[in-house]
Amino acid sequence: MIPLERLFEDRPSSAPGPREPSFRMSTPQLGMLVLLASLSVLFVASLVGMLVIRFEAAAWPESQLPPGLIASTALLVGLGIAVERGRRAIRDNRWQALVRCFRVAMGFAVVFLASQALNFRHLAHVDHGTLYGFSFDLLMGLHGLHVIGGLVPLAVVARRAARNEYSSSRDEGVRLTAQYWHFLGVVWLVLVAALWAVA
Numbered sequence: 001m002i003p004l005e006r007l008f009e010d011r012p013s014s015a016p017g018p019r020e021p022s023f024r025m026s027t028p029q030l031g032m033l034v035l036l037a038s039l040s041v042l043f044v045a046s047l048v049g050m051l052v053i054r055f056e057a058a059a060w061p062e063s064q065l066p067p068g069l070i071a072s073t074a075l076l077v078g079l080g081i082a083v084e085r086g087r088r089a090i091r092d093n094r095w096q097a098l099v100r101c102f103r104v105a106m107g108f109a110v111v112f113l114a115s116q117a118l119n120f121r122h123l124a125h126v127d128h129g130t131l132y133g134f135s136f137d138l139l140m141g142l143h144g145l146h147v148i149g150g151l152v153p154l155a156v157v158a159r160r161a162a163r164n165e166y167s168s169s170r171d172e173g174v175r176l177t178a179q180y181w182h183f184l185g186v187v188w189l190v191l192v193a194a195l196w197a198v199a
Contacts, residue, residue: 079108
């Protein structure tokens with residue numbers, strides 16, 4: 001039997017020290033996740049609103065989606081590939097490849113915006129005061145604004161990469177930018193599918 005006083009004496013403990021947190025995330029990464037969650041809520045709410053209006057409307061105009069949406073989709077796929085190739089390039093410390101990939105991605109984004117302007121022009125015959133016109137304008141306009149906003153990090157990363165500020169161990173800006181653009185690509189596919197379903 002162990003004497004009572006030995007239970008309280010100081011002795012080295014074999015128990016491990018305080019547990020290291022198992023969940024580690026940088027502040028910028030957390031901020032990106034919060035941003036993407038907020039944007040998801042915005043786009044989902046807009047889609048739900050459009051679907052509710054669509055199924056409660058007594059009449060919904062028959063309309064064909066602009067054929068340019070296929071080109072717009074291809075441009076966003078190309079942009080996503082360019083961003084992903086840039087992200088992989090910096091993992092091998094290939095700075096010039098990263099710069100090239102992000103500049104190509106910027107070009108895709110600018111051409112995408114131009115193609116969206118043509119898509120709006122194609123729908124000039126649609127009365128934008130109708131429910132269908134309003135739905136198209138709202139969803140495409142929201143996405144377009146976020147594409148314009150996404151040009152800023154692309155430009156910043158390309159400029160910083162040209163100054164060799166990234167490496168395989170310091171690539172957070174590249175990763176976060178890639179996450180944002182991959183998110184926009186997925187949102188675009190969902191929006192086009194929804195618009196095609198209700199057209």
